[in-house]
Amino acid sequence: xxxxxxxxxxxxIRALESHEYRQAIAAFTVLxxxxxxxxxxxxxxxFAFDMTGQYEAGxxxxxxxxxxxxxxxxxxxxxxxxxYQMSRLGEAVADYSRALExxxxxxPARSSRALALVALARYPQALLDINRAIAEKATGNSTLYNLxxxxxxxxxxxxxxxxxxxxxxxxxxxYSDALSNRAAACRALAQLNE
Numbered sequence: 703x704x705x706x707x708x709x710x711x712x713x714x715i716r717a718l719e720s721h722e723y724r725q726a727i728a729a730f731t732v733l734x735x736x737x738x739x740x741x742x743x744x745x746x747x748x749f750a751f752d753m754t755g756q757y758e759a760g761x762x763x764x765x766x767x768x769x770x771x772x773x774x775x776x777x778x779x780x781x782x783x784x785x786y787q788m789s790r791l792g793e794a795v796a797d798y799s800r801a802l803e804x805x806x807x808x809x810p811a812r813s814s815r816a817l818a819l820v821a822l823a824r825y826p827q828a829l830l831d832i833n834r835a836i837a838e839k840a841t842g843n844s845t846l847y848n849l850x851x852x853x854x855x856x857x858x859x860x861x862x863x864x865x866x867x868x869x870x871x872x873x874x875x876x877y878s879d880a881l882s883n884r885a886a887a888c889r890a891l892a893q894l895n896e
Contacts, residue, residue: 707736714743718750723788726750741767745777748784757822775801779811786818794818797835816849825853848880851887860891 714729731746733742749764764781768774784796798815801808812831821830832850851866867884870877 704858707733712747716882718746721753722798723750727754727756739770741770744814745774745780748777748780752780752784752787755787757788760784761788774803775805775808775811778804779814782811782814782818784816786821793819795822807838809838813846813881820853825856827860829853829857840872844874844877844880844893847873848883852879852883855883855887855890858890858894860887860894863887864891875887 710729710732713732714726717723717726717729723889727747729764730743730750733743734747735742743765744763748760748767751763753766756883761781761784764777764784767777767782771777773794778797778801782794782801783796784790789857795818798811798818801811802815805811812835816828816835819825819831829850832846832853835846836850847866847870851863851870854860855861856867864887865883867880867887870880871884874880
């Protein structure tokens with residue numbers, strides 16, 4: 703089986719790297735049938751499940767890994783992502799929060815938790831995560847600035863929201879959500895100044 707294991711492992715990793723997730727799942731499943739306690743194969747299969755939209759299966763794999771390694775911040779963050787995709791937002795926030803307790807500098811979990819908090823309309827808490835991620839230079843993309851502006855707008859703070867949307871647009875001039883949100887913030891600011 704050792705030669706077969708290496709062959710399946712190589713096939714699974716190549717499939718994962720080339721975004722052939724269904725092939726990766728099949729190869730990881732063969733490996734897990736032979737080595738059911740392999741944390742590595744189960745974690746990677748969970749990721750492949752997520753990439754094919756099979757979030758329940760991904761959650762099952764991540765939960766299995768976490769039963770053996772409860773302090774695996776990366777696995778908690780991945781399971782949080784699957785929960786988020788299934789609109790199980792409270793569970794997503796709980797997993798992201800646990801990941802951040804274990805590793806406060808784990809910026810993907812912080813950014814993802816902010817997104818889940820926005821979906822829950824918990825704007826002040828989301829802003830804390832967004833501001834920290836931005837302060838730690840977590841982003842060179844416009845998403846966090848757009849989220850920051852959106853939260854500020856929801857909290858009736860259009861002037862700083864406009865600044866955040868401006869930064870999002872500086873980073874991505876064609877970002878349609880930021881353009882739309884900036885227009886809404888400008889209207890809100892005009893109404894405040896009337």
